[in-house]
Amino acid sequence: MDLGIDLGTATTVVSDVRRGIVYDEPSVLILRPGGGRRQRILAVGREAAELVGRGPARFAAVRPLHDGVVTDLETARLYLRAVLARAGRRAWTPTRAVIGVPADATSLEVRVLLEAAEEAGIRPVTALDDAVAGAVGCGLDPLERRVHLVIDVGGGSAAAVAFCYGGVLAQRTSKVGGVDMTGAVARYLREEHQLQVGELEAERVKTSPTAEGGPLVVHGRDGATGHPRLVTVQPAEVATAVRPVVDEIVRALGGCLDDLPPQALADVLAEGVLVFGGGALIQGLPQQLESALGLPVKLAEQPLTCVAEGAARALRNRPLLAAYGRN
Template sequence: MADIGIDLGTGTTVVCHPRDGVVYDEPSLLVEWPARRGRELILGNDAAALDGRTPPGARTGRPVRGGAVTDLSLVRTYLHELLRRTSRNRWRVRRPHAVLSCPVDATPLERRALLEAAEEAGLGHADLLPAPLAGALGCGLDLADARVQAVADVGAGTAEIAVFCRGTVLTRRSCRHAGDEMTAAVRTHLREHHGLHLSEAAADALKVRASAAREPLAAEGRDVATGRPRVVTVEVAEIEAALAPVVRRAVGALADFLDDVPVAGIPDLLAGGVVLAGGSAPAPHLRDELEAALGVPVKVPDRPRTCVAEGLALAGGRPELRARPA
């Protein structure tokens, strides 16, 4: 059995243990801070607090972009520090085993790069599981079921949907119209309509708050014309309108998976619907738009942010589900 499940997302990394539950849930961000002796590695929430505030010589980076590894050295460093922080005195193993998430359409080269980086970072053994299948496990779905099931995973870098039967993917779709593009849309709206320049972190926080707020929201940034600090009040409806084009593009890219679903599986989807997971699942109107486009029920689980990592931890006891490239 694997010791941990690691959902290494573009926006957030979640680590889950089969017995202890979620032990890490922080931004996928690493800052290499210049120090007297080499460098200081700052991870997660602490790194996010420094984003945009680093001195010359500091390096800030995300380990993955759009669900894919773009810098092997950065991924190795990030995972090594992540393992040091999460496994210390916890499971009494020096080189823990892990199941990591990967995009459902990841190429063999991308899979191998992630596995090699993980094992070089200090894992004794690593396996991969596509994020939608892991999300299904984390939501309590039975992957061995003969019925056709579907899970959509909308994160920061990618949105993807997979339809599977007995743990085998029948059809899939993915796109880059996801959380990062939604954040960019919020920044553009504030700049064009309010003359306010927001940091990426501030725009992302505003987007998250808008998913649950009913009252106008305060946005703090820099006035585009004067360069001075300024606070503006933004209606929730404005944020929803700014996000709407991105949501429609994501839904449009994912919805045509129905064309490839075996006709015998359509009654299964009508009965079971589609599970919507991922950190961007609560985005305003995403569920409603997807439901309207598909014509089947769309359900958001209780823990959409962490269900993929929870499924990865469970997959440690299911070797038939884990995949390693040839």
């Protein structure tokens, strides 16, 4: 199997070179507590996410990635094996892959991720910046003799990366992303409506307005009485709730143009900025980036899957991996 893998803080997406997207689920697993025995996975992905905040306390939900990097080698290995099995890999199938990594991952963090992948039976495996992989997934050619600027707003972090002719010219990163927006929504509901909500409900509220447009009925627990309560929330309130996080991302990434030479700016001005990653789907983010950068900003056609698709495509592009691959 030839795979592109986007092992994100919030979501894991796997693209097979021949079959397209074969796995797209939350990056979470539930482990049976070890008690001296080897740990076993009870649930992974969507099934595990449904148990977050619901399951018995002894079944702890584990997120194998934090800000896009591996927190524990053994868990990451178990998780990758489970994901590959669900993506249709048989234990004996030779598997090659390119895995996306955050732009600011250190060499050590990349090494740990690659080691987890190798132990999960993926060989050879190469790491590629999420931003470069996403650009490839959107049809850009990072080997071209012109500058491209892309912005990836993920779950745990965001990055603006400019590249040209096989090399990164400039990058800025933010340590907040979509997961922090979910936290901001939960905080807003607690403070403004005295409603306590679980993580899944806060996530639903955050992602609904773009899809539906009307007021939302939110389920939670009354902060004073502890009784179940319903509250109606307007889409504009969601925008208000996440604004501090969006402002922080825009502030952190806005300066990336300062690091580019004038000729590079001319390319970016002509082409505009491409933005992807799930966090980019929050209302108003592309517009805010546009006014901070003073450049046209385009949302990718497939903002949630382009990193995995680009990683899969990169697998067969040796010059690209030689230029941008990280081992």
